[in-house]
Amino acid sequence: MENDFQWELWNRLTQAPGAPGFEGSVRAIMREYIGAYTNEFVYDNLGSMLGVMRGDENGPKIMVAGHMDEVGFMVTRISDQGFISFQTLGGWWGQVLLAQRVQIITEKGAIEGVISSIPPHVLSEDQRNRPMDIRNMFIDIGVDSRAEAEQAGVRPGQQIVPVCPLQVMANPNRLMAKAWDNRYGCSLAVELAKELHERPGHPNVVYVGATVQEELSGMRGAKTAAAAIEPDLFLALDASPATDIPGVRDEGGKLGGGLLMRIYDPLYMMPLGLRELLISTCEQENIPYQYYVAKGSTDANVVQNHGKGVPSAVIGIPSRYIHSHASIIDRNDYEAAKRLLFSIVRKLDRATFASILPR
Known part of the structure; x- marks a missing residue:
């Protein structure tokens, strides 16, 4: 079971709003935690943030990062009747959106809403047989006019995020929440900073944190x-789709099967020397891992x-139902990824x- 530190970290990170370009709340949490272990930070001008953990200054510079953002939305328009039109931020499939709860993050606070759905009683046969286009969806915040929505604080350009609390499931190793993609990586980055602070003497300089x-597109x-x-050298910490659910071809990524050893995706191949180092470390230390060939990046x-x-x-874990409101991870996969990260x-x-460079 997790300790109080880990549970609080998971809860704060998964529940923070952080759509792409709106990562400030997540960055503040990361800064608070990592700042307990170092007072030296590196920032880029987009909002990425990494703490510096200085070990051997003659060793390599190791960048270890999750990413702060989650898939979300942005307000684009308010209708005369007070319904909210939105733009997706990140990869969404329309069929996971209807009737789902969301929050619009305004200067006055979070406003609760729900994505439009039409009851089957009033759908035509043609409408029932085809999915609704995301462009025809809207968010209902329970008002009757644009003026009422604006009075509540809604404006075009604001972020919108899914709603799903952190929950322990029937199998207590399974945890459901929004945004495991990729608050998993943010959490593991914090835990690495804590580890290097409490057990100093690593043979390198580590830059640990998260990107935005x-x-x-472009992993900016x-x-x-x-x-x-x-x-x-760079170690990305990211969650990838689990493929152990009905209707999906099993290509690796089973919950509880260990960390994901991503050997290939359309824009990436793991370097041979680094792959051998990671795999030999897992096998020497009995860390469970799964080979993973990905379609995403x-x-x-x-x-x-x-x-x-x-x-x-990529030191990753599988997560069911990413890029939706609710995703599920397994504690054992998280612990396997943590063990490999600390060791490597x-x-x-x-x-x-x-020794890992091609020569």
Whole structure:
């Protein structure tokens, strides 16, 4: 079972609003926690933030980062009747949206709303047989006019986030919440900073924190953060789709099966030397892992191409139903990823780093 520190961290991170471009609340939490372990931070101008944990100054520079943003929405228009039109931020499938609760984050606070749905009684046969286009959906906040919505604080350009509290499920190893993609990575980054503070002496300099705007095309914060840090090696911490549910081809990613060893996605291949290091570490320390071939992408895709090239890997976990309101992870996968991350950071001295480069 998790300790009080870990549960509070998970709860605060998953419940914070942080759509792409609106990561301020998540950044404040990350700054608070990591700031307990270092007073040195590196920022880019988009909002990415990494604390600096100084071990051996002659060792490699290791960048370890989750991403702060979650898939969400943005207010685009208020109708005369007070209904809210919105733009998706990140990859959404329309069929997971209808009748779901959301919050509009205003200067006056969070406003509760629900995404429109039409009862089956009044749907035509044609409407019943085809999905609703996201462009035809709206958010109902329970008002009757634009003036009433504006008086409540709603304006175009504000972020909208899903609503789903952190819950322990029937199997107590399973945890449901919004935004495990990617508050998992944010949480693990905090835990790494805590580990390196409490057990100093790592053979490198570690930049640990989180990027912004990963869910938008281009993984924008990872690109600018890498330019600010100039890392020698990058470890992305990210959650990926579990494929252990009915109707999905099982390609790795079973809850409870261990961390995800992402060996390939359309824009990324794990470097051979780094892959061998990660796998041998898992096998030597009995850390459960699963090979994973992904259809999506992560911050590793852009950081690997920075400068002369940055060897990059993803230390991930599977999560059911990501890019929806409610996602599920397994504590054991989280612990496996944490064990590998802690171990590999302590192994990466200058000689080990040199050994993984293609020569």
